[in-house]
Amino acid sequence: MLFNLMLKDIKGYWRYIMLSIFLPSIFYISFFSIPHFKWESSIAVCSFTIFAAISYFSFSENKQKLYVLICSLPVTRKSIVVARYLLSLCIAIFGIVFYLTLFYLLDPLYTEPNTKFYQIMNLKALLTGLLMISVSTSLFLPAIYRYRTIGMAFTITLIIAFLIYSLITFVYSNDPLVDIHFKKGSIIKNIIFISAIVILPVISTVVSVKFFRGKDI
16 A cells, blocks of 8 residues: 555656756756866755655645545555655655766766766765755655645755755865765764664654644544
C-alpha cells in the first residue's frame, strides 16, 4: 500500500516536476552557476530545487483538496505520512544523482568554470546539500500536517533553511574542499552533520504522524 501511495503521486506529477522545477534549474546551473559562481551557489540551487520538488506534492494536494480523498482510502494516516516521507527520500536520491550526473557532463564544456565537478563531488559539498534538504523537509512536512497553511510553511521553511545554510558555510569555512574521504580535524563536524541528516527526518516523521492523526479533516 505504501508503494501504491507513492506511485500515485509519481504518476500524477512527474512531468510537471521535471519540466517546471528541474528544467529551469538546469538552465540556471549551465549558464550562471558553473561559469560565474562558486560551488556554494550551485549546492544551494540544487538543494532548494529538490526541496521545491518535494513540497510540490503538498501544494497540489492542498489546492485540489486531495488529502480529503486520500484520508478516505482504506489506509491508516500513519501509512499516508510514511509514504510521503519515503517519496521525499526517493526524490532526494533522484535529485542528487541527477545533479551529480549533470555536473559531470557539463564539466568538460567549460574552459575556466567557477564551479568544477570535483568541488561538487566532495564530502563538504555533499553534506552541505544533504543537510539542507533534510532540514527543509523535516521542517516543512510537520508544519503542513499540523496547519495546512502550505504557502506560509514553505516561506518560513526557506527562510530558516537559508539561515542554517549560512551557518553551515560559516562552520565549514576553514575546511578545504576534499575528496570523498574524511579529513583529520573535520571528523567531528562530519559525524554531527551526518547524524543530523539521518535523525531529523526520523523525528519529523514521528511528529507528522502525531499531528496528522489528531487532525480533523
